[in-house]
Amino acid sequence: MYNKAGGCVREGVAAAADPGVSAGSAEGPAIEASGLVGRYGSTVALDGLDVHAERGEVLGLLGHNGAGKTTLVRILGCLLLPHAGEARVLGRDIRDPAARREIRRRIGVLPQDPGLYDRLTAAENLFSHGLLYGLSGPTLARRVDGLLELVGLQGVRRSQVGTFSGGMKKRLAIARALVNDPELVFLDEPTTNLDPEAAHAVHGHIVALAAQGGRTVVLCTHNLNEAERLCRRVVILRQGREVASGSPQELERRFRGARRAEITVRSLDEAALKAVRSAPGVAGVEVAGPKCLRLELAGEGGLPAAVAALVAAGAEVTRAVDVQPTLEDVYLRLASGGDAGPDGEPWPGGGPGSGWGGSAGRGGGGRR
Numbered sequence: 001m002y003n004k005a006g007g008c009v010r011e012g013v014a015a016a017a018d019p020g021v022s023a024g025s026a027e028g029p030a031i032e033a034s035g036l037v038g039r040y041g042s043t044v045a046l047d048g049l050d051v052h053a054e055r056g057e058v059l060g061l062l063g064h065n066g067a068g069k070t071t072l073v074r075i076l077g078c079l080l081l082p083h084a085g086e087a088r089v090l091g092r093d094i095r096d097p098a099a100r101r102e103i104r105r106r107i108g109v110l111p112q113d114p115g116l117y118d119r120l121t122a123a124e125n126l127f128s129h130g131l132l133y134g135l136s137g138p139t140l141a142r143r144v145d146g147l148l149e150l151v152g153l154q155g156v157r158r159s160q161v162g163t164f165s166g167g168m169k170k171r172l173a174i175a176r177a178l179v180n181d182p183e184l185v186f187l188d189e190p191t192t193n194l195d196p197e198a199a200h201a202v203h204g205h206i207v208a209l210a211a212q213g214g215r216t217v218v219l220c221t222h223n224l225n226e227a228e229r230l231c232r233r234v235v236i237l238r239q240g241r242e243v244a245s246g247s248p249q250e251l252e253r254r255f256r257g258a259r260r261a262e263i264t265v266r267s268l269d270e271a272a273l274k275a276v277r278s279a280p281g282v283a284g285v286e287v288a289g290p291k292c293l294r295l296e297l298a299g300e301g302g303l304p305a306a307v308a309a310l311v312a313a314g315a316e317v318t319r320a321v322d323v324q325p326t327l328e329d330v331y332l333r334l335a336s337g338g339d340a341g342p343d344g345e346p347w348p349g350g351g352p353g354s355g356w357g358g359s360a361g362r363g364g365g366g367r368r
């Protein structure tokens, strides 16, 4: 089922409307995939990826442009067939044609470019999408009302979508992705290109939809605050492979590297510097300014020991802080092909420039 160039074959979305297909098993995780490979011609977009999402969790897919996030959504959303690998979505095999129709019926997708009908009103966009899923009459009317309410667009339900701001369009597109009351929702960069206020509103809607009983959400994003705030677990992708996964807190702990601290003193002299350098638990000291020291700590007690040593040497300490790594630090290191893994080990597969990304001339900065 691949085209001549070796690319994945796209299937019609309209096939989603197939009310005759059974609801299937509700058992098992929302997503269970192993060894997924997806190529566009000679470009390898997914390179043997394993992904797992429990029911009811919000899973974040983090990675720079070209990392493979959208391709993964297209494969798990049954719009493309993988070149290799296995996946079950909502307990159903993505290679089985009947299961693919069923999966499409039971999931919702907010594509990166939502492609709404500009000449239709907000409500008409939702109605027309609902009809594709075989919904009609009062059921569809109630669904549309509820969704417009959820995303705060009831007041403009009769306005043409062409007059909407980017943020309003994204909110409407989120509502559209929910029209079939899906068990699993893919949101592909829901806040990219939105101003902070609009992004904040969209975050609120994502929190609301994730809170609705048992729904699983897969969120593709570059936005670290978004991932930290919304996701129970994140997978960091680079060049179609996972480079790390876990809860944001776990990743921060695991990839924290050396612990660091910063101390500011009223004035710094040789005696104070000598004292802090020999304090227990202090592995390194860098003079970062006339009053500022950056420390590398070897253990938990390093910072209090450093402060005590400075005070004993007559220095007046005005500020002392533990510098905690954030998910952003971890992400920037891993997603860009940072040179060290946990405990300073080199990454398997090499650093920046290794692998297929650059060879096809598209790599990271290519299309999204």
Ligand SMILES: Nc1ncnc2c1ncn2[C@@H]1O[C@H](COP(=O)(O)OP(=O)(O)O)[C@@H](O)[C@H]1O
Residues within 6 Å of the ligand: 040, 043, 044, 045, 063, 064, 065, 066, 067, 068, 069, 070, 071, 072, 362, 363, 364, 366, 367, 368
């Ligand atoms: N339709 C396409 N045709 C050719 N190459 C594509 C197409 N879609 C994606 N790619 C390439 O596949 C790789 C992964 O892209 P994508 O899945 O869109 O990543 P992301 O969503 O993380 O930005 C990139 O190198 C990209 O240029």
Ligand SMILES: [Mg+2]
Residues within 6 Å of the ligand: 069, 070, 071, 112, 188, 368
């Ligand atoms: Mg993308």
